[in-house]
Amino acid sequence: MDPVVDLVLRRHGFTSLNPVQSAAAEYVLSGKNVVVSSPTASGKTVVAEMAVLRALKQGKKAVYTCPLRALASEHYAEFKRLYPEYRTALSVGDFDSADAWAKDYDVIFTTYEKLDSILRHGAPWLSDVGVVVVDEVHEIDSERGPTIEVILTRFLLRGSVQIVALSATIPNAHELAQWLRAELVVSEWRPVKLREGVLHRKTVLFSDGSVAEIKGSSDDDLVAFVEDTLERNKQLLVFTMTRKNAESVARRLRPVVSRYVRSRSALRRVSEKILRALESPTSQCRELASCVADGVAFHHAGLVSRQRELVEGAFRKGEILVVVATPTLAAGVNLPAFRVLVHSVKRYGGYGYEAIPVREYKQMAGRAGRPRYDDHGEAVILARDEGQVQELFEHYVMGEPENVYSRLGTETALRFHTLALTATAPSVSQDLLQRFFSNTFYAVQYGDVGTVLQRVEGVVAWLEENGFVKVDSKVVATDLGKRTAQLYIDPFTAKSFVDYIKKPRFGEIAFLYTLVDTVELRPYPSVSRGEEPQLWQLAEEFRDEIPVDFHSWEFDDYLFLNKWKLTLILHAWVNEVHEDDILKQYDVSPGILRAYVTNAEWLAYALGELSKLLEEKRVWRYADIMAKRIHFGVKEELLDLVQLKGVGRVRARKLYNAGVRNLHDLKGADPALLAEVVGPKTAKELLRQVGRRITGPEEERMRSAALRDQTTLDMFTE
Structure with missing residues (x-):
């Protein structure tokens, strides 16, 4: 037996590899690039571990990258627990750093964006990397896809780094394998059998043709399904499409779930910790704490990370019985339950409600069934009427996930990543740009890279016009271009900041609006019809401080009110308005507020760094103070x-x-x-x-x- 396989089995307490792991082991252990496409919980992480351990035994480093900080933290903690003899690091923070300290570590767990940032800084320790593992590579079809694509293309062109790409089940995994010159492992195997079905009138139609009666006492399908699950002494995940729905469903289920709670004292302790997660709790904190005391929780991006961790931990221990979550949970941490109920398959997309992709449903369904505890798991969609049953059954239960496609061809992605390519080399020729883009996933899918190269030419012309590069026979990044790439901001944002630095306005409103008017702070908070009059009234009051003329007939920014609302949210934050008041006035919950604050602080720092480069000390000092105020949410005097x-x-x-x-x-x-x-x-x-x-x-x-x-x-x- 291979010593790497032997070590993995011993540390996990397994007697043998499962079918997915066995199929991948031969390729991984011979150093080949591998794409593994298989269901959730099919043991793909063990495949990654084998690749990492092989590299370590050869005296190389390993990098493991994934979409979320929480996921990176989870994998980091698990690897550290299993293999304490190796020096393991977590790198998810500061984008303006090469993380030179990582040279002293064997395995580095990180997010896509942080790894891209490390590549932009040209960290010397990257030359010691023997394998890069990309988890959730199907995310290449998301907004963050271009970053994954560029990272992998960079490593692909190095040639000496083994690439292991882990994906959910997707029909065109062969295209990913073709792109990465990789062996392909496709499997439908799961450690726990999954039964999928549709629920209506207390009856579930399953994919195997069987029909099950739900035994709950309520006539309400949702409540009856919860009762039936808890009567079996099992746990349930309910997925809803919005944060508000997650909260309202959790509230609705409180009296039902409360009857089945086994450990009230443990839940009280979790409830108290949830309240203490913020220095001063908000109404959302109190709502969550009350729900948790009754054995049910909501879980969404509006919670702060500590609260999400507490909910996840209590659910794993069996203290919380039902979690009502948005789909981000399905794409994030490992939190299985015997049953999954998909409460809705429609989401508001700006132009009305639209059906979610099959792939997203499959990701949620994949959380059903707990290995070592359940012999099977059940994933059920709630139908609103009889007519929906067959439609949901055919489209989702029996449906195939969609193909994944490259998103690299958009102008925003090309502008962001083309500058990074020019900034990380002394100079870049047309041939080198052509070679790079010819090795992307985009090139594999669309064949002719001529179209994208034409767009790149336009992007380079824009970068030259705005001082980010100089073009002769080759493209050379200027100091402004290099610093912009290192700061990990869009060149368009950097141009806006340079304009501000040259004609600074030192009021809080002008500064904050400049930060908000960037791609990095999107998506902006929504604005309801009821909010519009007050927002316009406040805009009039602050008219002299807002750095755009919204009265001009040429003004056509249809997102102005959204930007203005976010500016007011940040203004309230730096002026010490209580988080509960911000929540009530602007309908922005603590977790979402924290995300805006983190990004705004980064942008304030970036603006300060560019002003330092341009030797505008007064602007730099002001930006430095504002970055600190945004970080802490205080007036300058504190x-x-x-x-x-x-x-x-x-x-x-x-x-x-x-x-x-x-x-x-x-x-x-x-x-x-x-x-x-x-x-x-x-x-x-x-x-x-x-x-x-x-x-x-x-x-x-x-x-x-x-x-x-x-x-x-x-x-x-x-």
């Missing part, structure tokens, strides 16, 4: 205090209002006063951070002050 560990925007404001306005004030503060404001434990920690020792009498006064404060609070709440 920036000193929020640098302290354990001090967020709420606690910093309390300290400031109590007269502790900076680190100097903190060092000389009365410990008893601090204990009243933030509690004795936090007060001691803050004083320790500024090097202040506390005497015995001071500690006694701190305890007394905290006790006095609690007594006063009790009087008001009795």
Whole structure:
């Protein structure tokens, strides 16, 4: 037996490889490129492990890349647990870094964009990489597809790096294999048999022709299906298409699920942790905590990552019985359940409701059945009426997933990645550009790359016109072009920033609108009809500060109100408006707010870096302050205090209002006063951070002050 296979089996406690793993092992262990297309939970990760371990035994590094931070973190933790003898790293953060520290590690887990960023920075340790594993490679058909395609084309042209691409079941996996010059492993094998069907009037029509009666007491199909599942002592995942639906379905199921809860004390503990995930909980936090206490949770991008982790952990332990989620969960972390119920297969797409792709349904259905616990899993679609049953059955249950297609041909993708290609080489010839694009997935699918090369010519002309490259016989990136590529922003965004830097406006609104008016902050929040009058009224009030003339007859930005709404959201955030008030006023939940804040902070940093390059120090200083304010969500006066560990925007404001306005004030503060404001434990920690020792009498006064404060609070709440 191959020593790599032997090691994998021993660490997992397996006696043999499964059919998918066996089919791939020969190719992986001989160093060939491999594409594996198989269902969810079919053991593709073990194939990746074999490839990684082979590279490590040859003295090479391994890179494992996937779409989500959460997924990268999950794979990182699992590999570290199984193979502690290897130095394993997680690289998902700062895009403006080559992560030089990674040279000391054997395996690096990362996201697509972070790996692309590392390639742009020309990290020297990349020359030591022997294998790159690309998980969820079918995402090549998504908005992020061009990044996957460019990463893989770069490694393909290196020739010395083994490529292992893992995909969900797709009909044209052979095209991916042809592109990557790879062996193809296609399998329908699953460790747990999957039964798919359609539910209507408490009856499920399954794909094997069988019919099952749902035994729940309710006449409502959804409620009855939940009751039937919980009566069997099993768990359920419900998929809905929107965050609001996920929350409303979870609320609706609370009284039903509550009857089946086995461990209320464990759920109370999870519920309390969910409330503590934010410094000051919002109504959404309280709603989730209440649901979790009754054994049901909603799970979507509007939760902060800590809350999602708590829900996932409690579901895995069997404490939470039902999770109502949006489809992002199906594409993310490994969270199987005996049953999956797809509540709806239609989603609003801007021009009305449209059916979701079969591939997306199959991804959700693939979460049904827990290996080692269930002998089969059940995935069921809820039909709204009799007429839908056959339609859903034929299209989704019996349907084939769609082909995946290259998205590299769009102007945005070409602009972004062509600049990166020119910025990572001393110069780029027309022949080199042709060679690169001739080796893309686009070239395999469409044959003639002439069309895309014509577009590249247009993109290069635009880049030259705007100062990102110089063109002679070859294309050479300017300092502006190189820095833009390293900062991982669209050249169009960089041009907008350069325009701002040359004619700066230092007000918060003008600065924030400049950040918002970029591709990086899309998709923008939606604007309802009811919101429009107030948004226009506020636009009039801030008219002199908004850096666009929205009254001009030439003004044709139909997304202006969406951009303006996001500008106001960020403005509220940096001015310390409570997250719950932001949620109520703008309908933006903490998780979504965090995503906007993270991207806006990055853009503020990028604008600052470009102003530094252009030697505009005043703009750089302002951008630096704004980046910090966006990060912490505070006014400038609190920036000193929020640098302290354990001090967020709420606690910093309390300290400031109590007269502790900076680190100097903190060092000389009365410990008893601090204990009243933030509690004795936090007060001691803050004083320790500024090097202040506390005497015995001071500690006694701190305890007394905290006790006095609690007594006063009790009087008001009795």
